[in-house]
Amino acid sequence: MSPKEVTGLCAIVLHICCADAESNLVEGKPSDASYLESKPPSVLNDGKPTATTWGSGSCLALSDSDPWWQVDLQGKVIVTKIKVTSRSDCCPGRLRDFSIDVYEMNPSLHPNTVGDHCHYYAGIIDVGGATVTVPCDNAVTGRFLRVSGRISKSHNLPFQLCEVQVFGVAISRLTTCASFVQYKGKRFNKTPSKTISVNNNSRATCASECEHQFTCAGFNIRYKPEVTCELIVAAAISAQVSDAAWDCYLYEPCPITCV
Structure with a gap:
């Protein structure tokens, strides 16, 4: 899950x-x-x-x-x-x-x-x-x-x-305190559910795309030769591999408590 x-x-x-x-x-x-x-x-x-x-x-x-x-x-x-x-x-x-x-x-x-x-x-x-x-x-x-x-x-x-x-x-x-944790020089070794090319404010665009897809658990991002973002459903630390051309971000939801 x-x-x-x-x-x-x-x-x-x-x-x-x-x-x-x-x-x-x-x-x-x-x-x-x-x-x-x-x-x-x-x-x-x-x-x-x-x-x-x-x-x-x-x-x-x-x-x-x-x-x-x-x-x-x-x-x-x-x-x-x-x-x-x-x-x-x-x-x-x-x-x-x-x-x-x-x-x-x-x-x-x-x-x-x-x-x-x-x-x-x-x-x-x-x-x-x-x-x-x-x-x-x-x-x-x-x-x-x-x-x-x-x-x-x-x-x-x-x-x-x-x-x-x-x-x-x-x-x-429900996710306003959630965040994406960065892992530099790594990517999730999984088939992306969606690949997009972005221009300005690239990391924010990738995060927004992932946030709006309920099953997205993280994303890979590469900056050269063009900025490419891969949305990953089964993202996890165990699925990371070293790759200097990429960074990856893992979705970390915040605890939900009653106040």
Whole structure:
């Protein structure tokens, strides 16, 4: 298991003991919906959970046969719970029977992608203007979160809600104290997962590329005849060999503790 995979596993524990570190991750993020009529999907993540009347302009009704709303978290996130808010001036029961799923890829562009299931809420939220907390059955990881609802077939009523808040921990936040340890005149004797050519600020570019690939555990860098960076999945001290043309850097995650 690579150091980053260990960090990822620690993140699952983090949400249990450090719930206070969670924050709403979706305010102002790009959103989409299955049915667009008079209001944009962004009204559901506008940061106004108390604006719960239709006249406030902060509620959305989805009347198509397979209604959904989704948000782009703009990065990999461990989602632990969401909060949904019903309409207060009419018909709160239109918020009912919905599923929460998290995807690595945009399911609108990749309809065959399989998501991680957070929770299925069975029943009706029948209190007007209520904000209900829905915890995930397990901590799920991904970039796109989708709330899929149902219309009331007996009364032909839409799926309707006034705010969605998503809570969890961005993966990038878990590694802010991590570092890359340099080994001069050495390289990892492993087949790289990716090779890139870089120009200015070369070491920082390599480190950033490795940081953004969850399985990357280190990188090799050569400065002549051109700057070349090799990302290594199975990087380890035991995999190093001497090579004066190269330096290598090993990813060292920081301990994750609750404060």
